[in-house]
Amino acid sequence: MSTPQSTGTVEILEGAPVALGGPRGMEVVRTLPNKHRRMVGAWCFLDAYGPHDVTTGPGMRVGPHPHIGLQTVTWLLQGEVLHRDSLGSLQDIRPGQLTIMTAGSGISHSEETPAEHSPTLQGVQLWVALPESDRHMPPAFAHHADLPVVTEGGMTATVLMGTLAGATSPAVCHTPLLGAEITLAAQTRTTVPVRPEHEYAVLALDGTATVADTEVKPGPLLYLGTGRSALTLTTGDPAKLLLLGGEPFDEKVVMWWNFVARDHEEVAAARAAWEATADGAGEGEFGEVEGYDGVRIPAPPMPITRLVPRGRVR
Template sequence: MSDFELLEGAPVALGGPRGFAVTRTLPNRERRMVGAWCFLDAYGPHELGDTAGMRVGPHPHTGLQTVTWLVAGEVLHRDSLGNRQEIRPGQLNLMTAGRGISHSEESPRVNSGVLHGVQLWVALPHADRDVPPAFAHHADLPVVALGDVTATVLMGTLGDATSPARTHTPLVGAELTLAAGASAAIPLDPGFEYAILALDGAATVDDAEVKPGPLLYLGSGRSSVRLGAGPPTRVLLLGGEPFAERLVMWWNFVARDHDEVVQMRADWESRTPRFGEVLGYDGPPLPAPPMPLTRLVPRGRIRT
């Protein structure tokens, strides 16, 4: 058997107890990160029906990039830089928080009635964590054939395809699409660690099986992995150089120590210019939760 690790996700409601349901597999009890990928929420497929769908009011971020990728449906992004961008399947929304930004996410009023996708964060290294905030929408991403597998490269490089999205550490993110019965060897960088999330269908990864829900951690030191499918299948491949820095992750902030988080929270609650203002969202900003009673401790990529 392969020495892969199956990381089970936790159910989370975005925006409060009655919020939009997601499954969070990063950070995980066993592993906090895969490369610089430090957060992974998967949602759907949700039939929206008469509901409002996704509604996540304005909220702040620091020290990270947000990556939005859809399998089905639409999400409307607004941010404090004045960007308003609807994203659809096959497109990438990449927001770099840097020293501070705020944004909202919601299902547009006119929508296809279904929502299925992932929201990820990439931790910024110390040298870049206070860069000016930025937003980019990539409607056309490179696609490469890897045997019977078709790969759309969101970030980084896979095979001969390199995404135009800006990265701050060596990493890769790609959606791999397999027809029924397809199989192929996927090239990997031995210096990267990798994980695979099934978006739909069911995949075999070497001799392990992965279905939607948990994240399959592959480890590092591999030059390839064999991917196969029974039914038509889509998976998300994440990888990167192991992230050596110790981080504090609390609420929507990535920081380096407790006192930084205290200041970030205070800046958001007092509405300082640091996070700007999101215009056009029909609802209030999200309040920050209370600080924990104990000091937040910086931690590495593996929980110890």
């Protein structure tokens, strides 16, 4: 990942290509955590993928794997993803529907393109770090097929999490957060209200727009910092953006593999618990994902050096 380019309080965070689920997996672009900035609010992970042609290949295929200390947030623009987890959840996710899995003390899940599917897959996968007060809570799963929508002029905003322009999502947040998909018609200029005490970032999902006098296009994440009461959005051609924000997350965390923890020992214990669970045995703190036609993902070796808790800025 490259060093952020700064213009005042604006940073361009370049993404890194990653193979999802292993070397032969579907390619995604990861912009969080970044080399210099690890989080935006409690948003600690952001993968964007597609549009991918899934007519000839397997599409998304991520075998059972564990999580602790976070929420996974799935948002699709095109296509379908089939979610299974150790709570027994079986959910076909489609565009415009929000899926949140709260790992808490421990959960495992799988994600795959279903047998019957659209020809194109595109979406984002995000994680939210849970605060100390909630990170050991029992795991949970929620699917929201209907979300509030804000329209003004050429803008349509779907509120995934938190509140935007008086519209509040039904999704449960454990810290003050905002997530919204903003669609802009051609030749649109609009202003979106935001909270000065929160930090924000924008990812272009489709097309190019200008946000706070800075061009944003698919690929990098535009970090906008705190101290703003509004964001001005303009576009020539139609565009679609993902707006993320939240109260700066002051707790130091250890992010390693699929875990958001607080120290090296906690990560090592979670890894050992996953590796001790025989495939399909349904034992241990992460449970069993039933029905996935494939093997679970083994944990990588622990690093040689000790994992150190870090703040939101490296």
